[in-house]
Amino acid sequence: MGTYVITGATGGIGTAVAELLRERGHDLVLTGRSPERLAKLEAALRGGANAPTQVINPGAVPPASRSAAITTIPLDLREPRRIEASLAMAGMPARLDGVVHAAGMVHLxxxxxxxxxxxxxxxxxxLVSAAELTRLLLPALRAAEGHVVFVNSTAGLRANPQWSAYAASKFGLRALADSLRAEEPSLRVTTVYPGRTATEMQRKVRAQEGGTYAEDDFAxxxxxxxxxxxxxxxxxDAVVADVTVRPT
Incomplete structure (x- = not known):
């Protein structure tokens, strides 16, 4: 089993990724702004339907005999200069199989x-917090020849009216991923470009747009x-470098 860091773990996509990786028996390091929400997520992942149910690697310890570790680290990504101290206090693993950058914010x-x-x-x-966290975790990622996933947005492919600040940050995130992929050949780097997704962020966006939020309209x-x-x-032997996921 592997060890994965997930930022924005208490958000819609971050939580869904944490649930899937937990089901597979991986160890998780979950970050988010709210300690209370992180504690609630940890409790949910440790019981019920989110308990480990399958093993990918032959020879691995069965879930019944091994409970995946879950660590939570409160991080305020609005202050990237403080990330290093927060990680040092938490004590990070020497090897990381992956980092999933799922945190994000938008204001139109x-x-x-x-x-x-x-x-x-x-x-x-x-952008900056994703770059700083990646920089700090590179030794552990290199040790495991790990995988870095950036949850971008279709706004990182095309900027629309009123989306300038968000799109600019996501265009920058795309550049970060492309540069990292070229600089770190031992790592795999993936950018995922979700279209509109049924999350609390999307609910706030629809409110800013003056529209209604209907969950079924989105992925x-x-x-x-x-x-x-x-x-x-x-x-x-391969890497999914870029993938776009749009609602039907």
Whole structure:
């Protein structure tokens, strides 16, 4: 079994990825802004339907004999300079099989109305913190020849009106992934571009757009998570470099 870090673990896609990896018996390091929400997620993952039920690697210890470890680390990605200290206090594993960057934030606004603080928050949360966390975890990722997954957005492929700050941060995240892939040949790097997904973030976006939120109009977080985990489970002779997941 492997060890995976998930940022934004208490969000829709992050939680869905955590559930799938937990079911497979992997150890998890979950990060999020709220300690209370992290504790609630940890409790949910340790019991019921989210308990480990299958083993991928032949010869691995059966789930009945081994309970996957779950560690939670509160991180405020609006302050990327504090990430290093938070990780040092938590004590990170020496080997990491993967990091899933699922955290993100969005606030819509016209360029004419978006002030510097909003730009800084978008770039800090969606880009700089992902870069800083990756940098800090590179030794552990190299030790395991691990996998880095960036949950981007279709806004990282095309910028629309009122999405400038968010799209800019996601365009930057795409560049980060491409550079990392070229610089670290021992690692596998995947960018997932979800379209509109049924999450609390999407609910807030629809409110900002003045529209109604109907969950069935969007892709389910679990669907995006299945695509992401499939990329993680791709045999080592290949890598899913980029994949787009759009609602039908």
């Amino acid at each position: 606004g016209r360029v004419a109305d978006t002030e510097a603080d909003e730009w800084i928050e978008h770039i800090s949360v969606n 389910a977080p679990a669907t995006v998570a299945r695509v992401l985990v499939a990329a993680l489970e791709t045999p080592r």
